Amino acid sequence: MVNRRMFLLGSAAAAAAGQSTSQAVGTGMIGVGNRGSYLLRGVMSQPNAKVLALCDIKPDRLDKAATAAAKDNPATYADWRKIIDRKDVDAVFIATPPDLHSEMAVAALRAGKHVYCEKPIGITPAQVRAVMEAAKKSNKVFVPGQQLRSMKEYIEAVRKIRDGIIGDVIMVKAQRHATADLPHDGTSGDWYFDVNRSGGYLIEQSVHNLDLCNWAIGAHPTRASGIGGILLHKNDPPGRTIFDCGAINYEYPGGVMMSFTQNVFHPRGMPNGNQYIYVYGTKGAVDLMGTPTLYSLTGDAKPVVVGEKAQPDDPHAHIAAFYNAVVNGGKLPADITIGATAALTAILGHQAMTSGQAVDWKSLGVEV
Ligand SMILES: NC(=O)c1ccc[n+]([C@@H]2O[C@H](COP(=O)([O-])OP(=O)(O)OC[C@H]3O[C@@H](n4cnc5c(N)ncnc54)[C@H](O)[C@@H]3O)[C@@H](O)[C@H]2O)c1
Structure with a gap:
């Protein structure tokens, strides 16, 4: 597993040596339905991302996503916890129905993953509070899917x-x-x-x-x-x-x-x-x-x-900003406070x- 500090140190050393600073962030996607498959396209277009794992409870969606991500040859799972358990997964995207976001985001943050979680981050105050507390305790990047x-x-x-x-x-x-x-x-x-x-x-x-x-x-x-x-x-x-x-x-x-x-x-x-x-x-x-x-x-x-x-408009600017924060410590366009407040x-x-x-x-x- 590569953590944010190692990325930053590695990037600095590579930059000093005049090398490319690109390094693959092991990525897992939970929920590859309408939105998740769109996010997957955005992730696949990032130079710093490698899709290691996909999860969905619907086999047809999982198959479709695996085909879309064939270049990275990801493993596929029906149980989302298998993605969280993988040590080589550094970043997790969550695009399941809204009532599931909080539990999944909290588990991912506690396991030391960077998290991109679709909006709304929770549908009750208790769910929002749980994600907020986990994100604030973690030193990882958290981006809510408020891409505007x-x-x-x-x-x-x-x-x-x-x-x-x-x-x-x-x-x-x-x-x-x-x-x-x-x-x-x-x-x-x-x-x-x-x-x-x-x-x-x-x-x-x-x-x-x-x-x-x-x-x-x-x-x-x-x-x-x-x-x-x-x-x-x-x-x-x-x-x-x-x-x-x-x-x-x-x-x-x-x-x-x-x-x-x-x-x-x-x-x-x-x-x-x-x-x-x-x-x-x-x-x-x-x-x-x-x-x-x-x-x-x-x-x-x-x-x-x-x-x-x-110009040109980047439809995946929010995803690019997520990876820039993970790899280079770049500024987040939206953080946990923005996601929770929304x-x-x-x-x-x-x-x-x-x-x-x-x-x-x-x-x-x-x-x-
Ligand atoms: N940011 C945006 O503009 C935007 C746009 C559309 C949807 N969304 C959000 O994305 C989320 C998903 O919406 P959608 O339209 O893709 O819905 P969807 O039903 O098409 O996709 C959800 C997927 O999650 C899977 N899933 C359900 N339970 C699961 C579980 N326990 N483990 C793994 N996978 C599971 C489903 O099988 C399905 O494939 C929602 O929160 C929605 O609000 C955001």
């Missing part, structure tokens, strides 16, 4: 918001609407429509949008209230327990307010986009999603692009929607 944090246009736009282009941020209006529900034919996973497995739409999907909102505001919410329900897809698919729509008001420090809605029935082509985040400040507003654009409250209010996409923001909104009561951040009982 690696997108240049958002990094630039949020930096400009922090620098004051819209003055003080006072309000955010955001939505994650979809033109359709995920497929009801079983292809979206046997877990997605079960709230105890996915956490529901807000926790499983909107966690990306809520993370961007927190990032733009520069804080996490202190309180939430909301309503949610199943208004269109009643008992569809049969046994469904996740909402198909909801509306949440979040309060942030300093009186900043955010209003967030979600649904899965926003007709294609209807104006006002499926997803947006409008960040309002004392001097103007930024339309953050897509191409971040500034609209000033003064002057001629001509829209100005404030975040440019990377998950807890979604959990707070979910608790508000399901209880119909205002819920305080403090009642979640997790320090971030």
Whole structure:
């Protein structure tokens, strides 16, 4: 097993000798379904990665992944603990259903692995706390799958918001609407429509949008209230327990307010986009999603692009940043605090929607 210190020492020595600093990080992938197979492609494209082990409980998915990773000739397992037990596996990717992330991430961190864990890192406060504690105790790299944090246009736009282009941020209006529900034919996973497995739409999907909102505001919410329900897809698919729509008001420090809605029935082509985040400040507003654009409250209010996409755009920038942190000690675009805060923001909104009561951040009982 090669640990981070050995990598750094090896890299420094190699650099001093004028040699290449590339060294393979033994990598294991747990869960190679839709997302996991996409992550696998990203891992295979990294010069510093070698895929040693793959795990999935579905043999067909495991076979497909093994074929995709044939160049590295990985071992395949149905039991994820076999990957954690391997001494030559330095880094583990977790892309299983959300209710399994916490147990797997904690076990991997305790075994001394670097971890890339898909979002949400947990679907209950206790799960998030467990990952948080394990990551903080470990000296390994932990990256949550909040990949918007690696997108240049958002990094630039949020930096400009922090620098004051819209003055003080006072309000955010955001939505994650979809033109359709995920497929009801079983292809979206046997877990997605079960709230105890996915956490529901807000926790499983909107966690990306809520993370961007927190990032733009520069804080996490202190309180939430909301309503949610199943208004269109009643008992569809049969046994469904996740909402198909909801509306949440979040309060942030300093009186900043955010209003967030979600649904899965926003007709294609209807104006006002499926997803947006409008960040309002004392001097103007930024339309953050897509191409971040500034609209000033003064002057001629001509829209100005404030975040440019990377050219060429690297779809695996988040994975590249993970390996750069493991091998070179590079800065993380998203760490455990960001992953935990994003998950807890979604959990707070979910608790508000399901209880119909205002819920305080403090009642979640997790320090971030
Ligand atoms: N970051 C993103 O943009 C993004 C996008 C899509 C999905 N995701 C996340 O990725 C995760 C997986 O989503 P998906 O769409 O790939 O779901 P999926 O159902 O297609 O894949 C999950 C895989 O995990 C496997 N699995 C289940 N239990 C297992 C176990 N005990 N051990 C090993 N494997 C097991 C399943 O067989 C399946 O192949 C979810 O947390 C989801 O939120 C993230």
